[in-house]
Amino acid sequence: MRPSGRAPDELRTIRITRQFTKHAEGSVLVEFGDTRVLCTASVEERVPPFLKGKGQGWITAEYGMLPRATHTRSPREAAKGKQSGRSMEIQRLIGRALRATVDLEALGERSITLDCDVLQADGGTRTAAITGSFVALADAVRTLLERRALKKNPLHGQVASVSVGICKGVPVLDLDYAEDADAETDMNVVMNDAGAFIEIQGTAEGHAFRQDELDALLALARGGIASLLDKQREALGLGR
């Protein structure tokens, strides 16, 4: 029995709210149960120095948690004067995941930054951030298409992410904080809508996992991500 009463292959309630704030080209509040992440997509008509003059665009991400998104208050990273290793690792993952679905040449010499700010944390903030950021990115791309700044759609698919893990010996989908804290194995999986893997990050916490456990986890992830891709299409008003 999971702490939340869910079945092993059951996602939390997923909500994707577009246009959550008004200034950004894409602004999505994504909720995986009690985990709530605000993902905004900001278009800027310039690229980082290493891409200048190369005829392509860039997608990047930044991640942060509000100090009291968690059970106990964490120090504000801006006040400490640096981002934690954890924040950097997560924002690098989000950026890679989204770039995997974009034709950067079709984007032209512009950047889209995905800001993923966790308003409330209850496990799985990085997977929610990737899933919500895709929708914010899609909205930003729509804005550019409507402004006729883009000739063709640079998105060549969808990307979504979910966590899986082994808790008390049982492979489960979409861990909340209570499960995450004592999972023996924790894995974040990013897939596209062709059913292929973009990223797999699996970590044994106290119990190394066997090939058969890995296979079970990946199967769970595949099912969860299929549902998340549906939710994204629904939010974007696209048919399934």
Place this chain on the structure above:
Amino acid sequence: MRPSGRAPDELRTIRITRQFTKHAEGSVLVEFGDTRVLCTASVEERVPPFLKGKGQGWITAEYGMLPRATHTRSPREAAKGKQSGRSMEIQRLIGRALRATVDLEALGERSITLDCDVLQADGGTRTAAITGSFVALADAVRTLLERRALKKNPLHGQVASVSVGICKGVPVLDLDYAEDADAETDMNVVMNDAGAFIEIQGTAEGHAFRQDELDALLALARGGIASLLDKQREALGLGR
């Protein structure tokens, strides 16, 4: 005529939503029109070093804006490695304003940190932050009273804040971004529920202001703050 169509002495629509997030002892989303600030109050059972062993508590505040709370994206302060002078100035103001309403000895040797994070900015973020933080602080104090961690209520009144300014020669209340950007004079006023001033910060932007203009601005502020104090009581379920 104001850009928003409001009368000179008219506040924007004010909304105060308690328990906006679940972990903090107090969590309030405050909205002054399109300005939205999440204010959380976090109780910690320790005081800063300069207060150790002095038998009193501490109230402090931190302020941040999400990178895309504004029209164009601002760099993330955590990634830049420091808070801006503006952020520091605002968080110092919020802390002073709230301390003015608390009996720090009655609070005991504990700290309450008010985190004010701007989700969407449309002018007046600091005044919204003060007004919302008071409600978050009141909720945190209630939690402590319910836990019997406090013997008496350390709050000896309410505090709220509003901006006033002179736009096109006319004194107006609660400026939004469009007004703020070309106000000749900009003033933030903090008052308590006894009708006395906690803080006045008035700045001439291109037009020094006379005593009679100051008087008109303070009269406007007084009226606006009276309404905000009502909104706070209403949100807290207190009679007027």
Place this chain on the structure above:
Amino acid sequence: MRPSGRAPDELRTIRITRQFTKHAEGSVLVEFGDTRVLCTASVEERVPPFLKGKGQGWITAEYGMLPRATHTRSPREAAKGKQSGRSMEIQRLIGRALRATVDLEALGERSITLDCDVLQADGGTRTAAITGSFVALADAVRTLLERRALKKNPLHGQVASVSVGICKGVPVLDLDYAEDADAETDMNVVMNDAGAFIEIQGTAEGHAFRQDELDALLALARGGIASLLDKQREALGLGR
């Protein structure tokens, strides 16, 4: 009775020494009693990035205290690796105050930086810094006029500042450290030579202030600033 034996409306001894150091375009040692601030004005033939190509100049200020300007040694900000919130707040105030008296277009595409370094602190360092910086700025402008780098004088008036406060229930002018430390209300007022306000920053420290107290404080400030403006003219060799 004030600790210094002064009458409530009496300034400390004010001294303004020009050309205190030799390299700067303007260099003023300003003394408000035992408070001594070295204000230098440095002209640079460039503007900050946000003003490039806009056909106007910029005035900015930086503030610092020598580590042993105070009763006990404060850590050196350069060694700590950042300026305190207090320093940033003060230097932003000084910059705004001086910009209020300058026609930035007439200044041309150049910057003048006012460095205000406190050699000895005894209360009122920011008001002394503003008052002295105006004289340093006037000297820098004179230098530019003499070099024929400027066609017309970009200064359209004078600016000076003084603190006022309520100590033991009595409104007093120009607080020294002993008064500042236990004032119930503390206010810094910046005015121009037309008798209008540039900036008002009033803070209740433990006692919120009423409208009549505010009025009494502003009247005191008005008198003090009139004397300071005279001192500036005298130092600059201008008739009253």
Place this chain on the structure above:
Amino acid sequence: MRPSGRAPDELRTIRITRQFTKHAEGSVLVEFGDTRVLCTASVEERVPPFLKGKGQGWITAEYGMLPRATHTRSPREAAKGKQSGRSMEIQRLIGRALRATVDLEALGERSITLDCDVLQADGGTRTAAITGSFVALADAVRTLLERRALKKNPLHGQVASVSVGICKGVPVLDLDYAEDADAETDMNVVMNDAGAFIEIQGTAEGHAFRQDELDALLALARGGIASLLDKQREALGLGR
């Protein structure tokens, strides 16, 4: 044909040199072909604050590259004032990998820090660092056992790591820089000597990977890691 002429399942020449420097409790130069990483293990008789008084030890890692370990010089992280996100991500991985093989309670209240400094980089620095650090850690533990500071061996197995990837459509083992730079998929695998996974980090670079590709990559990794575990035992003078 691979750039190096190796077969798809062929490791580079692996060398593990113990006691490379004299001060550290464990000091290993590990070479995966031209990739050379110096791994030192330092014992300190204290634990980080979050573990104080909990009766257990800690294993952590830090990773750095000498500025000219690479084809073109990278700025020195110490001079830039911060570690890159990449460095932080790698050192977190190394730390997790090694902790998976240690009984932290048996270690007692002490820390072992693995410093992994890349003298020369040619792809696979993080996998070399993990593989070499295990040997340095084993030497540090031996030192503690010889000093009778430990009653029982806290190591409950071996850990090693290798990279695998898909280059020009072919799954290959232990990528060097030339392959790494244009791999379609890149995966780092950490396993223990029981044949179970400690960590899998797979990233699609331009080509999302299918389940069958994943399986092929993991099979290659399993073979490579078996050889690396042998090399570790050999270096440590243990029978196979």
Place this chain on the structure above:
Amino acid sequence: MRPSGRAPDELRTIRITRQFTKHAEGSVLVEFGDTRVLCTASVEERVPPFLKGKGQGWITAEYGMLPRATHTRSPREAAKGKQSGRSMEIQRLIGRALRATVDLEALGERSITLDCDVLQADGGTRTAAITGSFVALADAVRTLLERRALKKNPLHGQVASVSVGICKGVPVLDLDYAEDADAETDMNVVMNDAGAFIEIQGTAEGHAFRQDELDALLALARGGIASLLDKQREALGLGR
């Protein structure tokens, strides 16, 4: 002929003003011609962590230049977020020089920090800082002796410093900025009142120096330092 018209072995006008500011235990304005450095000595009843419980005290120094102490404005180190290598090198030198004249055990478990802040720079700031700091230190020690916080005088001699260099082929004493900027060799010498060397730092700038040139420079330094030691005794009211 030297730019200043001085003879090769002639010091600039030396002035040592004690009690320049009022809060510090020792406060000295030292002038070597137009070079002016404010040296304050601050006593604190604690020692740095590495000396705790060792029954001895500590002497340390910090050095800074006001931004417009020089011909063109230098960025404020506090605003840049770090001290320059030059500042650190100089303050380490000042600290070593003063420690060479103090019996740290006789000082007891307390620290004296010498803050050397350059108000105006015209060459030789570090040698002026050492020479002035000794007097500030002597005043701080007197204060401690008068308060009976010390049983015996921990100073076992005097220390002073001067620069020497080779300009246009001629060895000269106490270089000002004009000479310093095109000296072929530049040397800072610190000596005690027993005529022995505390520190020698000689640098060839474009012309390596021979043994006979070194000897000539050291002879010049010896003469200059003898005069500086006299000036110190005079300032302190001690007989020659």
Place this chain on the structure above:
Amino acid sequence: MRPSGRAPDELRTIRITRQFTKHAEGSVLVEFGDTRVLCTASVEERVPPFLKGKGQGWITAEYGMLPRATHTRSPREAAKGKQSGRSMEIQRLIGRALRATVDLEALGERSITLDCDVLQADGGTRTAAITGSFVALADAVRTLLERRALKKNPLHGQVASVSVGICKGVPVLDLDYAEDADAETDMNVVMNDAGAFIEIQGTAEGHAFRQDELDALLALARGGIASLLDKQREALGLGR
């Protein structure tokens, strides 16, 4: 008797290994006994901002110690977020020493950075770094000559460095850590192959040194440096 059994004028075993790593234009492992420093020379086709357009090149150095190069682990400077004063002082010295032997105009508008990373420390790391860096620099210059990027050799001589000191009253050459730690006087000397001084840095540690002691130390240094210059020529395949 010296702890190492060496005669007072005896260097440690000196080893200079070229091409220690493969990417750098010059890469030298220099060993002074157990002190081992990796010195790499990196050519970059640009100069620092202050030299742009001046028709000359630049030589600079950076210095670092691996955390466990020493008896006890030192915190990693990259993780602390800044270089120590000691590191900055040493890298400034190395840069000055090498620039003294280079015709910067003949180098053209390019930079050569010497990275000196201490793999193992046993005293004298800065003198080993200078001595080894010269060889790395010579190799980088050869590379540029071979590529015909330079018309003439910008090196106009050799530079090498050694430490000398007074231990138990006896002047000795090339101190190892055991001697360094309790030397009464410690001096680093840099000379060129014309027998002239580039830099002398002598510091009394607890015992000020007399002129005759200085002379004895410099004589020892002269002999040691002559041997080091021979070792450099030998390593570079040049006749003596």
